[in-house]
Amino acid sequence: MKTTFLRLATWARKLVDRRSTLGSARLLLVTMVLLGAMLAGSGYLAREATEQQRQAEKWQERTFAVIDNLSSVRVAVLSIRRGERGFLLTGDPAFLDPYTAGIETLDREVPEMRELLAESRQQAERVDQLTVIAATFVSQAQRTVALQRAGRHEEAVAASQLTRGRQLTNRVMAMLDQIEAVERQLMEQRENGAATAARRSDDFQGMLMVSGLALLAIGAYSSQALRLAIQREQAIRAELDRIATTDELTGLANRREMFTSLDRMIATARRSGRPLSVAILDLDRFKQVNDTHGHPAGDEVLRRVAEMARLLLRQQDLVGRLGGEEFLIAFPDCPAHEAVAACERLRQGIAALPVLLPSGVGLSVTVSTGVAQFDPSDDRKTVISRADEALYRAKKGGRDQVRLAA
Incomplete structure (x- = not known):
């Protein structure tokens, strides 16, 4: 035997x-x-x-x-x-x-x-x-x-x-x-x-x-070997999907995934009549952080801002990195005044967030945010453009603030 x-x-x-x-x-x-x-x-x-x-x-x-x-x-x-x-x-x-x-x-x-x-x-x-x-x-x-x-x-x-x-x-x-x-x-x-x-x-x-x-x-x-092999392939596929849709530095949705998801939200809002708000968040004077403390310090700041956004925003809210120090937030089933309040809480949380660098230096950063509520006449580009205009006014108004698009 x-x-x-x-x-x-x-x-x-x-x-x-x-x-x-x-x-x-x-x-x-x-x-x-x-x-x-x-x-x-x-x-x-x-x-x-x-x-x-x-x-x-x-x-x-x-x-x-x-x-x-x-x-x-x-x-x-x-x-x-x-x-x-x-x-x-x-x-x-x-x-x-x-x-x-x-x-x-x-x-x-x-x-x-x-x-x-x-x-x-x-x-x-x-x-x-x-x-x-x-x-x-x-x-x-x-x-x-x-x-x-x-x-x-x-x-x-x-x-x-x-x-x-x-x-x-x-x-x-x-x-x-x-x-x-x-x-x-x-x-x-x-x-x-x-x-x-x-x-x-x-x-x-x-x-x-x-x-x-x-x-x-x-x-x-x-x-068992087949099951493990399938699990490995699923894990690899999931990892590839994550890489394809996720910003490597912050773990948030990347630009392509953000735009794809926003298009779905716009279609849902147009079909259901439910409100949808969009915000663009930008770190104030981020170039000085990189120039003074180096890009690793800037990367650490971006990661801590992403963590704070995940902590303070709703689970159904979508946060993504548009590029550089700029982030986009989509608030489904959320009118503009509630989105402004959420962004204000996020602004305060980031302002109070200490960022400790490996060198022992502590940093504090602020953000400026522009918010726009989706209008049925809008598409992705126009609603983002209106939020970007509100962000521009927040920057011009002294930074570290939230502005609502007209």
Whole structure:
């Protein structure tokens, strides 16, 4: 069992690469096919063994019928011989009763024997030979009995030819023994064949159990490998989707994803009549941060602003980075005055946010924001343009403030 399992395991390792979804699926498919083939082979062998056993039982019944028939023929031959001899020696007609019964039995049993043995050509030929010998035997007995009945005793004695009578009897008995021996041999062969088929089926069942367990283990392994491979591919696909839609620095939606999502929100707002507001947020004097403290410091500021936006805004609000230090926020189901209030809270949160640089220097930053409410006559470009105009007025008005578009 251990050797079989190790061989299957080696085969499995060669067939599948743990990192390959195709390889795992191929191994799982091959395993199922092998299990199906083994189950089909087991079913075939079981049916063959059952059929062999059924044929053996049928042949056994036939053999017993033949043996019973042969016994009847033997008794009939001995009855004829005994009746003939007794009547010849004593003249007593009572001896003719077994004689007559024997002849009737032969007339009935020999044709039945021929029918029972018709499937075997050799046995049928033996029955033909037996029929000839038996006919000669009966003819001689009938002639002896007829002469004795006619009172011609000396002729009857001469006709009986006792020595020849014994020879015919022995020949009949020998032929009957031969037929019975052949039948018993054929029955034994059938029984041996059935036993062999049963052993073969049992052996295959044992092998099926061992191999089946090994294949089930390999199937479980390949199923697990396939599941993990699919999970890896899904994770890779999700990561690729994230990379394609996410700003690498801040983790927010990138420009393309932001515009795609905003287009969907605009379509929903136009269809439902629900309010939609858009804001553009820009860090004040961000160039000075980069120039004074370096771009890593500027990147840290952008990350902290993104974190604050995620913390303070609603889950359904969409925040994305347009580029540089500029962010875009979409507020679905939100009128302008609520969007302005949300942006004001965000402005205050960012102003109070300390940004600690790796050098130990602490920074504080402010933002300016322009807000515009979507109008049915707007599209993405026009609503962003109106929010951008409001942002421009916030910058011109002294920065660190929120302005609503006209």
